[in-house]
Structures are given as C-alpha cells and as structure tokens.
Amino acid sequence: QVQxxxxxxxxxxxxxxxxxxxxxxxxxxxxxxxxxxxxxxGNQRELVATITSGGSTNYADSVKGRxxxxxxxxxNTLYLQMNSLKPGDTAIYYCNRVxxxxxxxxxxxxxxxxxxx
Numbered sequence: 464q465v466q467x468x469x470x471x472x473x474x475x476x477x478x479x480x481x482x483x484x485x486x487x488x489x490x491x492x493x494x495x496x497x498x499x500x501x502x503x504x505g506n507q508r509e510l511v512a513t514i515t516s517g518g519s520t521n522y523a524d525s526v527k528g529r530x531x532x533x534x535x536x537x538x539n540t541l542y543l544q545m546n547s548l549k550p551g552d553t554a555i556y557y558c559n560r561v562x563x564x565x566x567x568x569x570x571x572x573x574x575x576x577x578x579x580x
Contacts, residue, residue: 464567464569465487465488465489465491465492465495465560466487466488466489466569466571467485467486467487467488467541467557467558467559467570467571468485468486468571468572469483469484469485469556469557469558469571469572469573469574470483470484470485470486470574471483471484471574472555472556472574472575472576472577473575473576473577474577474579475548475576475577475578476578476579476580477548477549477550477578477579477580478547478548479548479578480544480545480546480547480548481545481548481576482542482543482544482545483499483542483543483545483556483558483574483576484540484541484542485497485499485540485541485542485543485558485571486538486539486540487539487540487541487558488539489539492536492539493516493536494516495516495560496513496514496515496516496560496561496562496565497513497514497532497534497541497558497559497560497561498510498511498512498513498514498532498558498559498560498561499511499512499513499530499532499541499543499556499557499558500556500557500558500559500563501552501554501555501556501557501576502554502555502557502573503553503554503555506554508557509523510523510561510563511523511525511526511530511543512526512530512531512532512543513532513561514532514533514534514541518534520532520533525551526545526552529545529546529547529548530543530544530545530546531543531544531546532544541558543556543558545576548576548578549578550578550579551578552576552578553576553577553578553579554576555573555574555575555576556573556574556575556576557570557571557573558571559571
C-alpha cells in the first residue's frame with residue numbers, strides 16, 4: 464500500500480498563494496494516476512485536480528485557472544500550486560490515487576489550508 468505525506472499548508476490572506484507537496488512511499492509512484500482532494504468542515508471530500516502518469520491534468524471548475532497540479536516522479540512527489548486563493552478554498556487537502564476507489568480507504572493526515580483576512 465502506497466502511503467502519502469502532505470505538507471505546505473498554512474494561513475494565507477485572500478488573493479495569496481500556497482504550494483502544497485505530497486511525498487509518496489514505495490517505487491510505483493510514477494505509474495499512478497494521482498489527485499488532490501479537499502474536505503471542508505461539514506462537507507464531503509471533493510476532488511479538485513488530477514494528473515495522469517503521462518502528465519495530463521484536469522481540474523474542478525471551482526479551481527480551474529487558479530490551481531496547477533504537477534508531479535516530479537524522480538522525487539516521488541506531487542505538487543499543487545494554488546494562486547488567487549479564496550475563503551472558499553479553506554479545507555484540509557489530501558493527495559491520493561484516482562479514482563477514489565483505488566485509495567483502498569487509506570488516507571494521510573492531509574495539510575490544512577486556511578484562507579482568511
């Protein structure tokens with residue numbers, strides 16, 4: 464089972480930027496389809512960005528044009544560059560495999576992103 468450790472969250476003002484990182488264990492990261500999910504208090508977890516093993520990306524409408532997902536396979540690392548942040552982006556952010564059924568119910572601790580003035 465691949466495990467993931469997220470980092471890079473924090474408190475940022477509206478309009479600010481953050482870059483999240485996710486390091487994967489094991490040796491199969493490069494072939495995995497990956498995504499960034501987020502969960503705000505009282506809400507269901509939602510998928511915000513995905514990237515295939517070949518580097519093709521896709522985004523939820525709510526973050527399109529503001530967030531960029533990327534990967535560095537040599538470092539077993541997934542990134543999420545978040546620009547023009549809004550209070551509605553406040554959530555715990557998790558990285559994991561996509562589709563969600565491939566996670567096997569195993570999640571890391573996530574990283575908290577809070578957008579507030």
